[in-house]
Amino acid sequence: MNEEMIIHQIASDLHIRPGQVRTALDLFASGNTIPFIARYRKEATGTLDEQQLRQIKEQYEYEETLSNRKDTVRQSIMDQGLWSNEIKSQLEKARLLQDVEDIYLPFKPKKRTKASMARDAGLTPLADLFWNQDIHGPAPEKAAEAYLTKDVPTVEDAIQGAANIIAERCSELAPYRRFLRNAFWHDGKLTCSLQEEEEKSRIYLAYRDFHEAIRRLPSHRILAINRGENQKALKVNLEVRTDAYISRLCQMIIKGPSPYKDILESAATDSYKRLICPQIEREIRNELTEKAEKQAIQVFASNLRSLLLQPPFTGQTILGLDPGYRTGCKAAVIDSTGAVLAYGTYHLTGSEKQRHESADALTHMIREHEVTLISIGNGTASYETEQFVSRLIHEQHLKCRYLITNEAGASVYSASELAREELPDLDVTIRGAVSIARRIQDPLAESVKIDPQSIGVGQYQHDVNQKSLTAALDAVVESVVNYVGVDLNTASAALLQHVSGLTSATAANIVTYRNENGPFHNRQELMNVNRLGPATFTQCAGFLRIKDSTQPLDNTSVHPESYDLAAKIVRQYGFTLKDLKNPARLQDLQSRLQMNAAPKLASALNAGEPTVRDILEELRKPGRDVRSDFPKPLTRRHVLSLDELEIGSIVRGTVHNVVDFGAFVDIGLKTPGLVHRSELCNHPFHHPTDIVHVGDIVDCMILSVDTERKRIALSIKKATI
Structure with a gap:
């Protein structure tokens, strides 16, 4: 199959025009990234989004592999002198690699049989x-x-x-x-039976005498069965x-x-x-x-995207607590920029004397630095730490609240080279507390420092193909970072390297330039960074923000190549770009902007309508953080216990994880409650991620509480009746 045939095949499969596929492939070949093409080449591609662009890229690679395999098979059969019109016809019709292998099987060199x-x-x-x-x-x-x-x-x-x-x-x-x-x-049908006299078989009791039609097997069950088989706890057969x-x-x-x-x-x-x-x-x-x-x-990627899009707690002084029993609770206070103000280790679960001394020290720390929010890691001793903090806030009349933070991967980050570079004067244990505080201050900026697989918002992530998982999660991080945008003057190299067009080397060079020359004054100054040429500038500039730039549009997602167009649009309303820095004039301009004017403006200015529409959107809310549209995690002042839960009562919580069989919701206990997919809503849906996402704030009815097994069953649909 030649390239033109492949293009038409992809267009047919994705229900788009061949010209769109051809343009996308040309842009890929020229070194353009998916986020850049999706955001700044809408006219060229016919407004293809990131998902469509990834599908084009993946399918083109598959079709190329298929075509190359057909050529190899064709040549091999010809070399054997067995080529025929019938085989030629079969190969041309083959749409899957498996079909090609079936055709080749009779001609394939055999082992000794x-x-x-x-x-x-x-x-x-x-x-x-x-x-x-x-x-x-x-x-x-x-x-x-x-x-x-x-x-x-x-x-x-x-x-x-x-x-x-x-x-x-x-x-x-x-x-x-x-x-x-x-x-x-x-x-x-897939059938399972337990391997007798195996201790590890107990966790697979649900699969004793199990059988189910393979076409109906949900993915989480398949992975669970595979794990049991690999651990020799299950015997699996196909009936x-x-x-x-x-x-x-x-x-x-x-x-x-x-x-x-x-x-x-x-x-x-x-x-x-x-x-x-x-x-x-x-x-x-x-x-x-x-x-x-x-x-x-896909579930992991969806959850990771929602997690990375959690809104930041800006303007807060945060106390991060990394709980522990024997080694104590590590504490660190950070200011609104993430700088460490104070730190220490306190024994919150030790003797009465230790708890009293810790209470005095933490109260002093909270008042001295005017802490407004406390972030408690959800690991070992988290519940006891939450009880301690709740009591401290109540007894000392402290003007702060707390929330539980997912600390997955914090220990990995603490011992990393990046952590040593960022926090060289702090012990590895204190770095974990800093990370727990920064995770709620700016979830995206902190989470990109951690291997996505360690974040813990998926299902069976250690049982899947690790190369495919890494590629998918890296794509999510890249997509979210570029969707949100990055503050050029505060972003770490770990965050910058995910920006379109940048590598770890160019990201490090940006930080080095910033350290040596002070903050960037405008985007154009990026051209002074070592090894950052015009091509890289084109790819990355639109995703980098400068709040106090000499160019007002530098704090928007308007690309420098469209600055002249943006100025013309502003002039159409009787303003100049300088007016964007004047709050009163900006408000006046925003009151006049109308999105339905995009077609008329595009025609008058001989510009692409999608680009005009994007510019109007940015002018309406310059400097806006897109994450502000999402709900912030719930903060608390009082700790709950299992004994306080009453069947039928309504509780509010934050969706912690979404999996095939439902969603786990944090309602303020150490153990999250499970909303089974049957309790999510009353109308049909394909997957729980169609209904809820990580970070959503939801009201749930308590269906049952198993104190012994520490399991809580919740219902969202019954809470909304």
Whole structure:
């Protein structure tokens, strides 16, 4: 398939125009990033969004791989002198790599098998005789006598060798393999049983005597079964209609009555059981796993995006607490810019004397630095720390609130080279407390310093393909960072390296330049940074913000290449760009801006309507943080306990994680409650992420409380009745 055919195929699959696909591929080839193309090349692509652009890129890579594999298979078959118009037609029609492999299977160089040994022994003509099924042919035993040799000493050996060749031929029948795959998917069941006398089997009790149609298996169940099988806690089988499928194979190869019917039936049975079924079963299990992994990765990516888009708590002085028993609770106070003001270690769960001394010290710290918010890590001793803080706020009449923060990955960051560079004077344990405080001050800026896989907002993330997971999560981080934008004068190198066009090297060079020359005064100054040329500037400039720039548009997502257009739009309303720095004039301009004027302005200024629309949107809210549209996490002053929960009461909480079977909601306890997918809402939906997202504030009804197992069942749909 040539490139033009691939482009038309992608356009057809994605329901877009071939020209859009061609333009996107040209932009990729020129080194443009997906965020840049989606944001600043809307006219060229016909407003393709990031998801469509990623689909184009992924499908083009797949089609290229498919085309290259077809070429390899074609050449191999030609080299064997076996090329035919029939094979040519089959290859041209093949749309999947698996179809190509099925076509190639009969021509693929074989390892030493029973069939190859039979061929080496000269039994191919005998196999052909049986295969052709001449009704007037000699009896099998009579025919086999002509093939007796030192390697084939008996008639039975000759017949068995020929049957082995026939069994291999049966296994290479592409139509039968396609039929069997479809049949397995339609009729197959996955069955599980516990491996007895295994301690680790206990956690898989739900899969004792388990069976379910493979076409209905949800992804989280597939991954759980795979994990149990890998740990040798579960025995897993694929249950199919074996006799019916063997009969189907016999019908395909047996033309009618002949002296060789019994041999062919025996060979077909052997082929199915020894060769075909194990291969197809492996394929089905692999495909189940791939689909489950893809689903798990999509869920993780969706949750990560929601987590990274959590709004920052700006203008707050925050006390970060990293709870602990034996080593004490690590504390660190940061100001509104993230700078560390004070830190220490306190024993909140020790003796009465230690708790009293810790209360005095923390009260002094909170009052001295005017702490307005306390961030408590959700790890070991989190609940006890929350009880301590709640009591402290009440007894000391402190003017602050607290919230529980997901501390996943904090210890990894604390010991990293990046943490040592950022906080060289602090002990590794205190760095964790700083990170816990910064995570709520600016979730995006802090979370990008941590391996996304360590953040803990997915399902079975350690059981999926790690390369695919990393690629998907990196794409999410890149997308969110560029969607939100980055403050050029405060961003760390860890955050900057995710900006479109920048690498870890250019990000480090930006920070070095900033340290040596002071804050950037405008975007154009980026051109002075070492190894940051015009091409990189084009890719990154629109995503970098400068609050006090000499150019007002530098604090918006308007790209420098559109500054002249933005100035013309402003002049259409009787203003200049300088008026953007005058609050009164800016407010006057904003009151006159109307989004429905975009088509008329685009026509008058000979500009693209999508770009004009984006500029108008930015002029209406210059410097706006898009994360401000999302709800902030709930803060609290009082700790709850399981004993306080009453069945039927309504509680408010924050969605902590979304998985295939529902959502976990933090309602102020150490253990989050589970809203099963059946309790999310009253109307049909495909996946829980269609209903709720990480960070959403929701009201829930308490359905049940299992104090012993520390499980809470919640319902969102019953709370909204």
